[in-house]
Amino acid sequence: MSGQEWEPVCKFGDLEVERGVAALVHGQAVAIFRTHRDDVFALGNHDPFSRASVLARGIVGSRGEVDFVASPMHKHAFDLRTGRCLDDEHVSVSSFDVRVEDGVVLIGPRQERRAAG
Amino acid sequence: MTHQRKTLVVAGHGMVGHRFVQAAIERGLTETHDIWVVGAEPRPAYDRVALTSYFAAESADALSLLPTGSYDDPRVHLCLGTEVTGLDAATRTVTLSGGRALVYDALVLATGAAPFVPPVPGRDLDGCFVYRTIEDLDAIRDASRTATAGVVIGGGLLGLEAANALVQLGLETHVVEMAPRLMPVQLDQAAGQTLVRHIEKLGVTVHAGVATEAITGETSVSGLSLAGGEAIEAQVVVFSAGIRPRDQLARDAGLETAPRGGVLVDEQCRSSDPHVFAIGECAAPGGTMYGLVAPGYSMAEVVVDALLDGTGTFLGADMSTKLKLLGVDVASFGDAFATAEGALELVFADAVAGVYKKLVVSEAEDGSYRLLGGILVGDASAYGVLRPMVSSRMALPANPEELILPARSGDAVRLGLPADAVVCSCNNVTKAQIGAAVTSEEGGHACADLSCVKSCTKAGSTCGSCVPVVKNIIEEHFSAMGRVVDKGLCEHFSLTRQELFDLVAVHGYRRFDEIVEGHGRGRGCEVCKPVVASILASQTSTHILERETAGLQDTNDAYLANIQRNGTYSVVPRIPGGEITPDKLIVIGEVARDFELYTKITGGQRIDLFGARIEQLPAIWKRLVDAGFESGHAYGKSLRTVKSCVGSTWCRFGVQDSVGLAIALELRYRGLRSPHKLKGGVSGCARECAEARGKDFGVIATDKGWNLYVGGNGGATPAHAQLLAGDLDTETLVRFLDRYLMYYIRTADRLQRTSVWVESLDGGLDRVRAVVVDDALGLGAELEAAMARHVSGYEDEWRATLEDPAKLSRFVSFVNAPGTPDPTISFTQERGQIQPVMGDPPEPVLLGSTIRVGQ
Numbered sequence: 001m002s003g004q005e006w007e008p009v010c011k012f013g014d015l016e017v018e019r020g021v022a023a024l025v026h027g028q029a030v031a032i033f034r035t036h037r038d039d040v041f042a043l044g045n046h047d048p049f050s051r052a053s054v055l056a057r058g059i060v061g062s063r064g065e066v067d068f069v070a071s072p073m074h075k076h077a078f079d080l081r082t083g084r085c086l087d088d089e090h091v092s093v094s095s096f097d098v099r100v101e102d103g104v105v106l107i108g109p110r111q112e113r114r115a116a117g
Numbered sequence: 118m119t120h121q122r123k124t125l126v127v128a129g130h131g132m133v134g135h136r137f138v139q140a141a142i143e144r145g146l147t148e149t150h151d152i153w154v155v156g157a158e159p160r161p162a163y164d165r166v167a168l169t170s171y172f173a174a175e176s177a178d179a180l181s182l183l184p185t186g187s188y189d190d191p192r193v194h195l196c197l198g199t200e201v202t203g204l205d206a207a208t209r210t211v212t213l214s215g216g217r218a219l220v221y222d223a224l225v226l227a228t229g230a231a232p233f234v235p236p237v238p239g240r241d242l243d244g245c246f247v248y249r250t251i252e253d254l255d256a257i258r259d260a261s262r263t264a265t266a267g268v269v270i271g272g273g274l275l276g277l278e279a280a281n282a283l284v285q286l287g288l289e290t291h292v293v294e295m296a297p298r299l300m301p302v303q304l305d306q307a308a309g310q311t312l313v314r315h316i317e318k319l320g321v322t323v324h325a326g327v328a329t330e331a332i333t334g335e336t337s338v339s340g341l342s343l344a345g346g347e348a349i350e351a352q353v354v355v356f357s358a359g360i361r362p363r364d365q366l367a368r369d370a371g372l373e374t375a376p377r378g379g380v381l382v383d384e385q386c387r388s389s390d391p392h393v394f395a396i397g398e399c400a401a402p403g404g405t406m407y408g409l410v411a412p413g414y415s416m417a418e419v420v421v422d423a424l425l426d427g428t429g430t431f432l433g434a435d436m437s438t439k440l441k442l443l444g445v446d447v448a449s450f451g452d453a454f455a456t457a458e459g460a461l462e463l464v465f466a467d468a469v470a471g472v473y474k475k476l477v478v479s480e481a482e483d484g485s486y487r488l489l490g491g492i493l494v495g496d497a498s499a500y501g502v503l504r505p506m507v508s509s510r511m512a513l514p515a516n517p518e519e520l521i522l523p524a525r526s527g528d529a530v531r532l533g534l535p536a537d538a539v540v541c542s543c544n545n546v547t548k549a550q551i552g553a554a555v556t557s558e559e560g561g562h563a564c565a566d567l568s569c570v571k572s573c574t575k576a577g578s579t580c581g582s583c584v585p586v587v588k589n590i591i592e593e594h595f596s597a598m599g600r601v602v603d604k605g606l607c608e609h610f611s612l613t614r615q616e617l618f619d620l621v622a623v624h625g626y627r628r629f630d631e632i633v634e635g636h637g638r639g640r641g642c643e644v645c646k647p648v649v650a651s652i653l654a655s656q657t658s659t660h661i662l663e664r665e666t667a668g669l670q671d672t673n674d675a676y677l678a679n680i681q682r683n684g685t686y687s688v689v690p691r692i693p694g695g696e697i698t699p700d701k702l703i704v705i706g707e708v709a710r711d712f713e714l715y716t717k718i719t720g721g722q723r724i725d726l727f728g729a730r731i732e733q734l735p736a737i738w739k740r741l742v743d744a745g746f747e748s749g750h751a752y753g754k755s756l757r758t759v760k761s762c763v764g765s766t767w768c769r770f771g772v773q774d775s776v777g778l779a780i781a782l783e784l785r786y787r788g789l790r791s792p793h794k795l796k797g798g799v800s801g802c803a804r805e806c807a808e809a810r811g812k813d814f815g816v817i818a819t820d821k822g823w824n825l826y827v828g829g830n831g832g833a834t835p836a837h838a839q840l841l842a843g844d845l846d847t848e849t850l851v852r853f854l855d856r857y858l859m860y861y862i863r864t865a866d867r868l869q870r871t872s873v874w875v876e877s878l879d880g881g882l883d884r885v886r887a888v889v890v891d892d893a894l895g896l897g898a899e900l901e902a903a904m905a906r907h908v909s910g911y912e913d914e915w916r917a918t919l920e921d922p923a924k925l926s927r928f929v930s931f932v933n934a935p936g937t938p939d940p941t942i943s944f945t946q947e948r949g950q951i952q953p954v955m956g957d958p959p960e961p962v963l964l965g966s967t968i969r970v971g972q
Contacts (some may be wrong), residue, residue, distance in 0.1 A: 009932060009933040010933055014932060016664070016667070016668060017278045017668065018640065018668045019660070019667065021667045021931075022930065022931050022932065022939075023928075023931050023932050023933045023934075024931040024933060024934045024937060025933075029931070029939065029940075029941065032932070034471040035640075036640055037483070037865065046941070050682065050684075051955055052682065052683050052684035052941070052955075053684050053939055053941045053942075054680070054684045056670070057672045057675065057676070057680075058643070058672070059642070059643040059646050059647070059668070059670075059671065060640075060668065061515075061609075061639070061640050061641045061642035061643065061645075062609075062639040062640035062641070063608065063639075063642065064608075064639075067640070068642075070642065070643035070682055072672030073682075074679070075643050077642075077643075099728060101456050
């Protein structure tokens, strides 16, 4: 299955701090974010509340210790690490493994759902 | 000492049964009892009140009250798809479908109610449905695939809900109601008529005051014939003519039932057998059956209390109802029909706006007036304040009509409610309980904010209509305790917007990092980042998409366009004063045609172009900029439009050139970032065709010059602008406007409109006049200079974006496939133009939890 492969999507330098970009990975839209610590995270781009593919365009920030993105539609917050919605524990978006190699951002397979789900 | 564990059986797993189990777990009843919950439906309890939103939900799970399918407490056993088929009170045994039997120590009947289907000929034909369960909705959806029209029999709350469902399914929809008006139990004739006008606008045909004679068809429904001869063609019929308690189990077991149905129970919800309780719609406390979820919740709590040897009682319920029905606010509370002796009615009706509000009051012995009840249609914003005024029997203010007149200020919320006033009727929470939650008298945990109070007391957690009142009570409480009320922006800043504005000005900050590291904590969020972006934009003339500020912008500012529901954007070029040449009109038409955009004239004299994908925006703007257009700032919290009438140039009544002034003002203040969006209007005479007094600043021409009005707005809480100064020459007018707008930008709270801002100032409008007209603070020159900097620093954001490859590089669909359109975006055609296709039907209808499911 192609979903298991690592796919290079852009240069690390293409990512702006605390902003997102959308990428087409394994045939689906993925939102990739770079934090102020230069960590890179990838979530499904689809906002389950508005059902529009927009998460990459949200504002990135922190709630307590958790880095999150607020959907630009209705401002629901999603944990960048897990895709868990911080406003509604029953909702989450998919999250993907990310690797940066030689300045290139690679998106890996979709992470297993956290046990809590 | 040893305790024998007891067995508790709950028959029914609807909303009320679920609430009972939750309360039993929370209050420790499972320490002594094993609980067996038996539910007939194949799935755990779900939010039946929001049933219609099932069509818009991804799946039934979205409505579930127990998404995991089981309770965390292992002592609760949930048996779904199982019915209680027999009850032997003598041996305390219930038998279940499947043959199993359970011996109980206590039995709680929560079997709910069943839809009532009147004995109309043809009611058994294929295509006839009831509206109660997810399975019912699935069946209606299947039938609607081949149908073109549907009829709902019954125009009560639930009937209108069902009608909404049929509209969502794309059917031509009719509602037939025997009573002379819709929602006859809750609304009077005038309110019902107002509601009809709203509902008919949505394409639903209402037949009121008429009975159904028969449902016609051979094997399946082909139509309906009404008394009087009228016939309706339809392939789907939904019965919503009331409900009947499901009390057969109790009847067969010989328990007492009420004359009109329902298990007769006492104040502790105990039936004639002391080991059997009944709660919710299957129960009839004191002989009355309650078809609302809130009383059912109260009964659930009372029974848990009784099983813990408590003394809680159920003494009847507040039958108030508030809901949003097909997008229309409707509320009915207390003695809505003025049945009490000496009751008087105060009515406000605006047929044009579709608003009807009625207060029922009575005169007390001391000459003051008390609120008995009321009805609100079209605007139910006052409900949160009014309903507790009924239950608390507090004296009304001297001018009670102000409670229902269009809002002039938020003062209504400050009326001192007594401690025992029930603020949240869904969860029966009083003002005193909210106070207790923030006080912590036992030295335990005390809430510090609204969300904590919501989770601790449940106030405001169900339908939400009381949230503004709850918030106000919390703030009042903190003030009374001498505690500083945190007016900070968010968890990252304990500063107000005004404090932050001053700080940025004093330090000359230009980057969010400097500000949050110096004066805040964490990395910011969707609340504080746009505020900082706005403050920086007001103080500097740099482009809002510079690298330092681009990440702070809400999506509209970040892409210089307005995001729409499917993730596409709309584009609004500026048309100052609404004046446009034919050549420019043609360009807009050509752009819309070439990019296949939906076009609509806006309320602010502009043209909105919808459906642009992110990667199309630069190409669209290239065409518009080349034709001389600039950004209309429809996306920003900034000046939007200055609307004008045609003025003295053409109009036989006009006394001044309103178009010329509107254009000049719009160009002067274009791009001005502010705490909330700003609109202006200029009318050429007192006829006020530009509706200038509905704007943040309004100018109305007089024989001698201009009258300047400030602090108006439309929106959810409309306000009329008030006269600040009269008969001004143009130069003075502009000077005053410069000062007024800058004063607002510097001192208002985040998202505080000018109307609310004026009210919030100590001295209100007089204070604004002192600062702006009389220059009492000596700030005039500074405010004018700040505006002059804005005017001279203005550049068109789109032109600048097109000239900057770094900014343009953000306008791509996918970073690794910049030209590939987002495959999730698709359109259909409607009336010759595109419309977005969402995976599902339009947005779910929000309902208060207190929907009444009977008639």
